[in-house]
Amino acid sequence: MSVTDEYLKNNEAYAGSFSGPLPLPPSRQVAVVACMDARLDVYRILGLGDGEAHVIRNAGGVITDDEIRSLAISQRLLGTKEIILIHHTDCGMLTFTDDDFKRAIQDDTGIKPGWAAEAFNDLEEDVRQSVRRIEASPFVTKHESLRGFVFDVATGRLNEVTR
């Protein structure tokens, strides 16, 4: 049995006690952008209830065109007004460089990715980089709040990054 099959078994139990459906627009008008890291259970870390907030995640919790796309849809079509950015300690993105990662892929496949891997070596600087990419976007402009945090995987605490 694959792990996927185990998770589908879990879903049967989830569906058994499920009460829905909730409305489509996020009821608390918040969008979260966080790292994909397995230790970040974003709903629990922030105490999000079902239906409250959009949750966007990728390697690093960085802002690329795809996060701008998601945030533009979130704000313009579904009315979110606050953005919460979450990076975290012990992040995989701190453990390699773009050059080495892309070289390894090229050596393995013969093809060098056309995209940046978005590795970084300073967590707080990269949170500020994400803030600035959003501030520089002409498409994500409807928010009233934009704040960035580092989640500490040892303590469970969110620490705000000052600009």
Add this chain to the structure above:
Amino acid sequence: MSVTDEYLKNNEAYAGSFSGPLPLPPSRQVAVVACMDARLDVYRILGLGDGEAHVIRNAGGVITDDEIRSLAISQRLLGTKEIILIHHTDCGMLTFTDDDFKRAIQDDTGIKPGWAAEAFNDLEEDVRQSVRRIEASPFVTKHESLRGFVFDVATGRLNEVTR
């Protein structure tokens, strides 16, 4: 008090009963790609424990270069071997077209986005589209399992999309 401030209060309670840290690599070697929709509490829907699986999310749960980037890092640096794709019923991506959305942004800002909005009108077809984009990528090739599902926001159940 902003909603962000309320969520930070919730985080204090979370940190109060937190036990960590867990290791960086996902212990069950799974990567999930799901829609950012507020009703998809992915950890609960699949019964994911802390530290088990990468969770990647965006508007629609679609596969673009940024999801290829995240999946390549997930597989090549952190050893995941199964991919689970999750779209869902009542998705916002079913409610507009790329042309209309980009026209509205251009009318509002003067600038037409250079990216696709990735709207779709057939859920199962778009799950298959995501599967095919992964299959076509030279960079995401290390998985032993790749399966796609539609989450029903009325019942809480994952329904598998056949190829």
